[in-house]
Amino acid sequence: MAPTRWRRSTHVWVGVLVLFLVVAVVVAAALVTSSGRSPAEPKVAVAPQPALVTAAPAVAPLSDSAPVPTPAGLAAVLAPFVANPDLGAFTGRVTDAMTGRELWARGAAVPMQPASTNKVLTAAAALLTLDRDARLTTTVVAPDQTKSPGLVVLKGGGDPTLSAAPKNVDTWYRGAARIADLADQVRSSGVKPKVVQVDVSAYSGPTLARGWDPLDIDGGDIAPMEAVMLDGGRTQPVSVDSARSTTPALDAGRALAVALGLNPAAVTVRPTPVTGDDIASVQSPPLIERLRQMMSESDNVMAESTGREVAAAIGKPQSFDGGVAAVLGQLKKAGVDTGGATLMDSSGLSVDDRLTAETLDEVVNAAAGNATLDDHDLRPLVDLLPIAGGSGTLSNRFLDTDAGRDAVGLLRAKTGSLTGTNALAGFVTDDSGRVLTFSMISNNAGPTGRTAIDAVAAALRSCGCSR
Template structure:
């Protein structure tokens, strides 16, 4: 449906009102840092573009509004001719713009060249996991009876299980709680002699050999284990995540039981062990939203392993990346062979702008609720997640509420991929990769200027 543009002052006032409401509601966020930085993220479901941009009054039933026209490729090229050469982009920009409905490529600038996607790689993981898992499904964490008086904490791969005390929030909304596991155990009168952690769902190294040495432990990444609390944090309030998050989680269970001195170790649950307690994560759609809004690497790697499990592949870095590639290929998007992790944290990940734009066209144009949840979970320009403080100055305010996109930042690399409504309401998918930059903020400003031009077509 065609949409009209609100006057700038009115649009700004509406955004300010919505933002104030969000702050009052106490929305929380997480972030992705290093020269691997995506900015603090709100975990609130963002408003639709129509909520921020405004819509025309519905036409009478007998006079339906004709579909908006597809922009001409020549018009798109002309609109982007200046901003695509901005100095802040460094010496190379790779880009593609596609009409979501028809698949028509409207702009191609080296789009098939494999390059470092940074955190826009999370779009591939998001689409793949929601293609193989129902959006309402959840991840279970269990406690079963061990031997010799032990209990076994069995990981299902939920990275958001929180060790926050009952009644207090952890880093992630709607998370399963360690305190609930402890309460179930107390009600069953379980008095363990020790706690064993069963991480056997995952295989391979817990830290990717493709990551930089400083990535773990850091405030944006931990070791990836099937049992962990609070995104790999040993304590919910910790800034730095853990290199041994599985054992840290076991210590948190001991603490929740009121017995912090209980010994902990890793091991396997007995075959057909008696179940003692179970909690479940937020639905997959919410986990994907939290990953995208906060550019959370730990959630991303955990979700890639969920794809591997569904595809009967090893739940490892290699298996997860291979599973994501296989699922997307079946859906008609060729991601190439260069993805080596699920988060984009590896400098040697290689994905083309065409693949990123293809994933965005897939999820934006899909009638499947699961896949559509990828687009609806994205940060909104000037409003939420890693785009909360972008598109808020100068002419770029034009695109506030109109652009939904995933950001990505590594040293020398800045990326942006998502969707945008043009002036007539036509939905476009785009991917922008500046992979030879010198200043992150300058690159982000230049990428935002390109997205703004697309909104102004």
């Protein structure tokens, strides 16, 4: 027998019944979920949800009322660290940043070999003398073409950051000018170049300073100082360990010749100034960017260029002697005690350089204390100093001891390192929230001299010795 067929009305009633059951189940589930209990359970108060938290990051200023370490308390904390025999001959000074009051000193007026802490003076003199946005210009000059047809002259303006790297390749110095841009402008000038010369007359005097070791050229620490060079004279611009060239100006001229499709072997260097029409020019990064790279990487070539830039601004020769005289003169004019300073260069590479911890600390204190020197603000110097455990030449230091790690991010300083010499000049926020400036110089140091001087500086961070 065939099954009985349901009528349409039967389908409707079944559908209604199913729908009713579904609604009932959903309502019951909602009631249980909202109450969190079965109908037989007692009512329980439900705590309201906490308000949403809104992040508001900010830099918290240090308190002006943070206690100042007492000289006796500070001396007691530093005593075991400065007694380390691997410090050799050690001098130093610690000062309160806010008041400028000296809190501790040891031989602070004794001239010592400062190594690259000398760059603190060079950077400060540049900030006192030059505009933060100042740039150095490299030009190509076309002498009278009726007398010298096809001759173009690359004229150095003291910019060591100029690069021969192609336009789509990173350079050693951020924002560096390019030889390729000069070549493009020469081709657009209407002059048809045949031979390139290099004018290095902007700089005078020797190209190597007294107390420099020529082996440091191959070692990558320095290049002969000429008014035009590529990537600070590096022969392998993208390599940290690159050697430097012994002929940086000639290299730059040859790079321009190659970019113009000319014979690089025909390039010559001329020591006398050239006159003619400027047919191409490029500019360096601004001063503040160059100072940042100089201080972060302790770049000797950049420091020497900066010393000459200060010299040119006040009418002195762009030479080692002129740069030193300009740097010390501008600091002395601003009220810094430069007594005891005997410098051969602006970088600190010379083994014959001498500075006192007192002079170094005065400069850092003026910056950290936001003092005005000769109507100039040295505050930007604070931002140029490497950060302990974080940047530049301090990126891998203060990380191997508990006291050192406590100073990470809270201590900033310029380093100095030569054979047997270690130095630091900077500032630190101590355990009580007080900013202290310091300078420390160690000569004739032992094998652990660098970690020993770091330990002295780290002790300042943990001090909090106001009683």
